[in-house]
Amino acid sequence: xxxxxxxxxxxxxxxxxxxxxxxxxxxxxxxxxxxxxxxxxxxxxxxxxxxxxxxxxxxxxxxxxxxxxxxxxxxxxxxxxxxxxxxxxxxxxxxxxxxxxxxxxxxxxxxxxxxxxxxxxxxxxxxxxxxxxxxxxxxxxxxxxxxxxxxxxxxxxxxxxxxxxxxxxxxxxxxxxxxxxxxxxxxxxxxxxxxxxxxxxxxxxxxxxxxxxxxxxxxxxxxxxxxxxxxxxxxxxxxxxxxxxxxxxxxxxxxxxxxxxxxxxxxxxxxxxxxxxxxxxxxxxxxxxxxxxxxxx
Amino acid sequence: xxxxxxxxxxxxxxxxxxxxxxxxxxxxxxxxxxxxxxxxxxxxxxxxxxxxxxxxxxxxxxxxxxxxxxxxxxxxxxxxxxxxxxxxxxxxxxxxxxxxxxxxxxxxxxxxxxxxxxxxxxxxxxxxxxxxxxxxxxxxxxxxxxxxxxxxxxxxxxxxxxxxxxxxxxxxxxxxxxxxxxxxxxxxxxxxxxxxxxxxxxxxxxxxxxx
Numbered sequence: 001x002x003x004x005x006x007x008x009x010x011x012x013x014x015x016x017x018x019x020x021x022x023x024x025x026x027x028x029x030x031x032x033x034x035x036x037x038x039x040x041x042x043x044x045x046x047x048x049x050x051x052x053x054x055x056x057x058x059x060x061x062x063x064x065x066x067x068x069x070x071x072x073x074x075x076x077x078x079x080x081x082x083x084x085x086x087x088x089x090x091x092x093x094x095x096x097x098x099x100x101x102x103x104x105x106x107x108x109x110x111x112x113x114x115x116x117x118x119x120x121x122x123x124x125x126x127x128x129x130x131x132x133x134x135x136x137x138x139x140x141x142x143x144x145x146x147x148x149x150x151x152x153x154x155x156x157x158x159x160x161x162x163x164x165x166x167x168x169x170x171x172x173x174x175x176x177x178x179x180x181x182x183x184x185x186x187x188x189x190x191x192x193x194x195x196x197x198x199x200x201x202x203x204x205x206x207x208x209x210x211x212x213x214x215x216x217x218x219x220x221x222x223x224x225x226x227x228x229x230x231x232x233x234x235x236x237x238x239x240x241x242x243x244x245x246x247x248x249x250x251x252x253x254x255x256x257x258x259x260x261x262x263x264x265x266x267x268x269x270x271x272x273x274x275x276x277x278x279x280x281x282x283x284x285x286x287x288x289x290x291x292x293x294x295x296x297x
Numbered sequence: 298x299x300x301x302x303x304x305x306x307x308x309x310x311x312x313x314x315x316x317x318x319x320x321x322x323x324x325x326x327x328x329x330x331x332x333x334x335x336x337x338x339x340x341x342x343x344x345x346x347x348x349x350x351x352x353x354x355x356x357x358x359x360x361x362x363x364x365x366x367x368x369x370x371x372x373x374x375x376x377x378x379x380x381x382x383x384x385x386x387x388x389x390x391x392x393x394x395x396x397x398x399x400x401x402x403x404x405x406x407x408x409x410x411x412x413x414x415x416x417x418x419x420x421x422x423x424x425x426x427x428x429x430x431x432x433x434x435x436x437x438x439x440x441x442x443x444x445x446x447x448x449x450x451x452x453x454x455x456x457x458x459x460x461x462x463x464x465x466x467x468x469x470x471x472x473x474x475x476x477x478x479x480x481x482x483x484x485x486x487x488x489x490x491x492x493x494x495x496x497x498x499x500x501x502x503x504x505x506x507x508x
Contacts, residue, residue, distance in 0.1 A: 159438035166437070180340060187337055190437050220440070239439045242466045246437060249331055253340045 002044040002099075004196045004278075007262065008269040016262040018077065022063050023055070024048045026079030029066055030089045033082075034132075035125035039093060040069065042122075046196065047092045049266060050172050053188060055084050056259040057181050086132070091172045093129035094137050097122050098144055105148075106213070139171050151214040161216040162197040169193030184253040188267075191247035195240065195271050202228075202236070203278045233279060240275050244268070301351030313359065320352045333465065336406050336435050399428050408432050423452035427459050434466065442466050 007020060028043040055061070061081035068076045100122065103115040130137040147164040155161060170190040176182040201217050206227055208215035217223065221232040228236070247267050256263070277283035302309050305319045327348065332341040395418055402411035412432050418425060430445030446463040453459060 157441070159433070159436075159441045163436075163438065184337060184340065187437070194437060238467050239443065242439050243437070246335070246439075249335055249341075250337060252326055252331075253337055253344065 002046050004046065004199045004274050005049045005192055005266060006045040006270050006274065007265045008273045011269050012265055013261065016259075016265065019259065019262055020048070020052075022077045022079040023051055025066070025068065025076050026061075026081060027051055027085060027088060027092070028068075029078050029080075030082065030085035031092060034086070034089050035093050035128060037069075038121055039089075039125045042092050042096045044092070047088055047095075049192070050091065050169075050189070051085065051088045052259045052263055052266075053185055053254070054088065054173065054176070055081065056254060056256040056263060058084065058257065060258050087172070087175055090129045090133040091136060093122070093125045094133060094140055095168070097126040097129075098140050102144065133175075136171055136174065140168050143168050150216075154214065154219050155216070156219040158198070158201075158216045158220040161201075162194045165197040166190045166193035169196070181255065184250045187250035188247050188254065191243050191250065192267075192271070195243055195247070195275070198236070198240065199275055199278050199283075202275075203284055237275070237279070241272070244271050247271070299347070299351075301354045304347055304351035305355070316352070316355060320348065323348045334431055334434050334462070396424055396428065403428070403431055403435065406435070408435055423449045423456065423459065426452065427456075427462065430462060434462070439466050 007016070009017075012020070024043065024045075027048055028040050031039040031043055061079055061084060063077050064080050065075035066078035066080075068074075068078075097119075100115050100118050104112050104119065107115065143164045147161065150157070150161050150164070167190070170186040170193060173182055173185040173189055176185060198217075201215055204213075205215055205217055205223065207213070208218060209223065209225060209227075217228065217236075221228055221236075223229070223232065244267065251263055251267050254263075274283060302311075305316060305323065307316055307319045311319075324345070327341050327344045329338070329342065329345075332338040335341070395414065399411045399414050402408075402414065411428070415425065415428055415432070426445045427449035430442045430449060433439075433442035433445060443463070443466045446459060446466060449459045450456070450463050
């Protein structure tokens with residue numbers, strides 16, 4: 001469930017675009033530095049957003065031109081903020097490893113084979129990340145266990161299912177010392193996590209109906225084979241809009257010193273646009289404004 | 298205490314009208330309506346207080362003819378020069394003593410305790426569903442909040458508090474947003490203007506207004 005939190009590119013200012021790329025590349029570099037080269041492949045948009053939220057209340061970090069293995073020919077601007085990326089990188093490795101474990105449990109023998117291989121590849125980074133953020137790794141385990149219990153019970157509570165994932169995302173800000181920063185950051189991340197979970201659920205609904213897999217929307221709305229009815233979709237959209245409002249209210253209370261307009265773009269424009277694209281199936285097809293693959297210029 | 302000009306986000310030599318505009322924008326952004334039933338309401342009201350204080354100190358400093366460079370005062374002003382002040386909390390809270398307890402627990406953000414008290418109550422009337430919705434809303438559980446508000450509203454359709462809470466989670470209410478990004482919707486606006494003109498024409502044109 002990665003890739004649902006991203007800026008709306010046509011509305012992005014050039015300087016925000018540059019800042020976003022520098023943060024993305026900075027996270028990639030920090031992952032390699034802390035958890036080995038293989039962890040570079042775990043970098044994603046959602047964790048870049050997490051970094052932006054955490055870094056927004058701090059003074060700007062320096063940007064340097066660094067070597068990029070994806071583009072060996074030229075160096076790319078890259079944010080060098082070792083302290084700022086420490087927690088984000090640990091959270092990234094923990095979340096990705098748990099995602100791999102989750103995939104192994106959910107998929108059959110042949111598809112699971114690839115995931116079992118990945119599990120071995122990322123075992124060592126996971127061990128180190130678990131040491132770096134022990135309370136976060138423990139929380140992720142408890143919450144994922146709670147989620148699998150809800151799945152087994154075929155719970156119709158869409159909120160309770162989303163809560164497990166949203167609480168994990170919110171916990172990425174647990175270590176912030178200042179309460180006036182931590183509380184809005186957690187509230188913002190909670191709503192963003194909810195948004196990601198529900199977008200993912202809607203995106204996977206057709207497949208889950210076909211394969212008889214668990215999906216919270218399936219038990220909440222009782223959809224037909226073709227998906228949710230227009231009425232249910234309208235209801236869900238309104239719920240998502242209220243969630244974006246809550247995320248925006250939390251963002252306003254964050255005492256930002258940088259990245260203000262970039263975060264506003266992601267929350268106010270990016271989140272609704274991604275949901276709208278998921279709703280019409282354009283997201284899965286790789287709509288132009290949401291390319292599936294990162295395409296750095 | 299911060300520099301009042303920094304709080305309002307204006308430069309020291311900004312004109313009075315610029316300051317007033319910045320102040321009004323911030324008041325709209327942190328207005329209690331945007332944080333109704335939000336667990337972050339205390340932070341928003343704190344922010345609002347800072348904004349009011351900053352505006353008061355700037356207007357007072359400018360009215361007394363003091364130079365605007367560092368002439369501001371620290372601390373809370375007594376008589377506020379036309380600044381906004383809003384109260385949080387419930388107005389006209391009705392119901393039994395137990396509902397009062399639940400509301401107090403809600404206001405101090407002790408959601409689990411509030412839920413436990415509520416679950417221990419035998420009668421399930423509109424107020425009960427409304428308070429359940431409030432708990433869910435504060436947790437960010439918007440689906441559950443909406444279902445409970447809906448139940449409360451259908452039991453007591455006349456209650457304005459229930460109705461506005463339901464509207465809030467139905468996406469009918471859009472909070473004021475001061476962002477640098479506005480989706481380009483010129484076409485829509487142009488259509489609206491055309492519609493408005495057409496309407497005006499229909500209403501006034503026939504009667505020959507202006508004659």
